[in-house]
Amino acid sequence: MSTPALSHEELRSLFLFEGLADEQLDWIAENGRVEEFPSGGVVAREGEPATCFYVLLHGTLRMTRMVRGDELEINRTDQRGVYCGAIQIAVQQGNESYGSSVYAIADTTFLALPAAEFSVQFRTWFPMATHLLQGVLLGRRNTDFVIGQRERLLALGALSAGLTHELNNPAAAAVRATASLRERVAGMRAKLAKLARGDINPDLLEQLLDIQETLVKQVGNAPKLSAVQSADREDELTDWFDDHDIDQSWDLAAVFAQAGITPVELDSLLSAVGDEFLDGALRWLGYAVETESLMGEIEDATTRISTLVGAAKQYSQMDRAPYQWIDVHDGLDSTLVMLSGKLRDKDGNKVIKVVKEYDRTLPQIPAYAGELNQVWTNLIDNAISAMHGHGTLTIRTALEKDQALVEVCDTGPGVPHELKQRIFEPFFTTKGVGEGTGLGLDISFRIVVNRHHGDLRVKSVPGDTRFQVRLPLTEQPDA
Ligand SMILES: Nc1ncnc2c1ncn2[C@@H]1O[C@H](COP(=O)(O)OP(=O)(O)OP(=O)(O)O)[C@@H](O)[C@H]1O
Ligand SMILES: [Mg+2]
Known part of the structure; x- marks a missing residue:
């Protein structure tokens, strides 16, 4: 009216x-x-x-x-x-x-x-007042923009530091193993030449090659021995070498023990080659076994590197449409790989146990995959840091009516009741200066709720904290 x-x-x-x-x-x-x-x-x-x-x-x-x-x-x-x-x-x-x-x-x-x-x-x-007011507004927008960029850079920085660290170990291992491999192969060539010069008869050489094949196969399948078991095994082998006048046998003993070779097998080798060639044959076989395990190491290290690069690619969503149908598990897995350095202490021992309770029947959902990865990163990062170096991180997925549920759970001390609302505020942090920006949950909330029309909540009691993300299964009109 x-x-x-x-x-x-x-x-x-x-x-x-x-x-x-x-x-x-x-x-x-x-x-x-x-x-x-x-x-x-x-x-x-x-x-x-x-x-x-x-x-x-x-x-x-x-x-x-x-x-x-x-x-x-x-x-x-x-x-x-x-x-x-x-x-x-x-x-x-x-x-x-x-x-x-x-x-x-x-x-x-x-x-x-x-x-x-x-x-x-x-x-x-009021032209002048208009300019002044616009100045204030523009200033605030600029600040928000700069902060937003800084956020992204921080996330990227933390991540690439983690990734560099993760890549460094296998890369260094591969380099080391390659150098040793070169040495062993040269040694093997020399031993083979020596065996040949010793007038070894062709039948015997063939037999030796057979033994070599068997041993090399054994390397891959050898059960992992405990420190005590392998020390015992090495002692047995050293005794056998001493009995058969093999000099400087301790390194051979270590190599053969690792490959799962026992004195029984050495006896059959002896009966095949005889005393004359025993020393040369043993050392040659030692090289063969060693090169095999070095190649195994290189394979492991390079596989690890390509897994990491694959995860980094999936994580960053390079070359992929921003909004697409995705399997949430892919993003969760690649985020876990990216953060795996944080699951270990500085000596590389695993200190946080990871449990995946995935419901693989969960249908694909429409989402901004790269942005969701940021959410998983923030939630997993928070969970890991809440546990202060020991505990269990559980990632659970489930279908809930018309939504996909992703839970990131930790066994840390939890979020005090009076802080449950505040932790989602921008810049709210209980971490020390320089440790946390307090933006992780704010950014995550905006991505889940504003961008995906989903829901982000926390349920927490000491020892059981769950950050629950719910995402719609169908495309949202303005997403
Ligand atoms: N899993 C959790 N257990 C206990 N407290 C948590 C957990 N996750 C978040 N919090 C609390 O919420 C606060 C805000 O989290 P948020 O991720 O927004 O910022 P931050 O982790 O402090 O800083 P940043 O994410 O920038 O490193 C944290 O400082 C912490 O007090
Ligand atoms: Mg955080």
């Missing part, structure tokens, strides 16, 4: 307008309308186009804003002259939407000004 507007005197009694000139008040009187709202009436709805600038004349208003799915009251006032609605007229060029909802909670009247026209007038009347 609206009636024609107010006199100059009435307008000047509102603090916003007290210093205006007569012709400015004329404009306001001509363009403004007095609007009445009954108790409970909706004056403005957050997110809808901001068409009116409201000044409270009489009554009480209540202002709310949606915060993480809850409508939070941010103001309640009966102060005559307060304003609400399209309050960014100085900085927005008519495309503003209401930043909060406003309700009348008693019979309430407002002076309502049309936002687009009032905006034009405001700028003509």
Whole structure:
């Protein structure tokens, strides 16, 4: 309901307008309308186009804003002259939407000004104030932008540090093994030449090659011995070598023990080659066994490197569409690989146990895969750091009605009840200066809720903390 507007005197009694000139008040009187709202009436709805600038004349208003799915009251006032609605007229060029909802909670009247026209007038009347206000807004946007970039860089930095560390170990192992391999192969060539010069008969050589094949196969299948077992095995072998006058046999003993060779096999070797060739044959076979296990090491190391590179590729979503149908397990697995360095202490011992409880029947979901990986990174990183070097990290997936559920659980001390809301606030952290930015959960929340229309919650008691992400199974209209 609206009636024609107010006199100059009435307008000047509102603090916003007290210093205006007569012709400015004329404009306001001509363009403004007095609007009445009954108790409970909706004056403005957050997110809808901001068409009116409201000044409270009489009554009480209540202002709310949606915060993480809850409508939070941010103001309640009966102060005559307060304003609400399209309050960014100085900085927005008519495309503003209401930043909060406003309700009348008693019979309430407002002076309502049309936002687009009032905006034009405001700028003509107060050009300098307009510049200053725009400066403030621009400054804030710049700050947000710089912080956003910094966030991304930090995430990237942490990740590439982790990845570099992870790649370094297998790469160094492969280099080391390759150098040893070169030495052993040279040694083997020399031994073979020596055996041949010793007039070894072709049948015997063939027999030796057979034994070599058997031993080499054995290397791959040899059961892993405990430290005590292999020391015992080496002792037995050393005794055998001593009995047969083989000098400097300790390195041979170590190599043969590792390959699972026992004195029984050495006896049959002896009966095949005889005393004359025993020493040469043993050393030659030693080289063969060693080269085999070195090649195994190189294979392991290079496989590990390509697994890491594959995970990094999947993690970064290089060359892939940002929004696509994905299997959530791929992202979870690659994130775990990327963070695997954090599961170990500085000596490389595994200190955090990882349990995957995946429901493999979970259908593919439409998602921003790269962004979800950031969510998994933040949640897993938080879980690991909450456990302070020991505990179990459980990643669980499940189908829940029309949503996919991903739970990141840890056995750390948990989130105190009074902090459960605050941890999602930007910059809220309990970590020391330089350790945490307090942005991890804020970013994750925005990705899950705003980008995917999902839900992010925490359930926590000491020893059992679960961050639960729920994601829709179907494409969302504006995703
Ligand atoms: N799994 C968890 N167990 C206990 N507390 C947690 C857990 N995850 C998060 N928190 C609490 O929430 C706070 C905010 O987490 P958030 O990820 O937003 O920032 P941060 O981890 O402190 O910093 P950053 O993520 O930038 O390294 C943490 O400081 C911690 O107090
Ligand atoms: Mg964090």
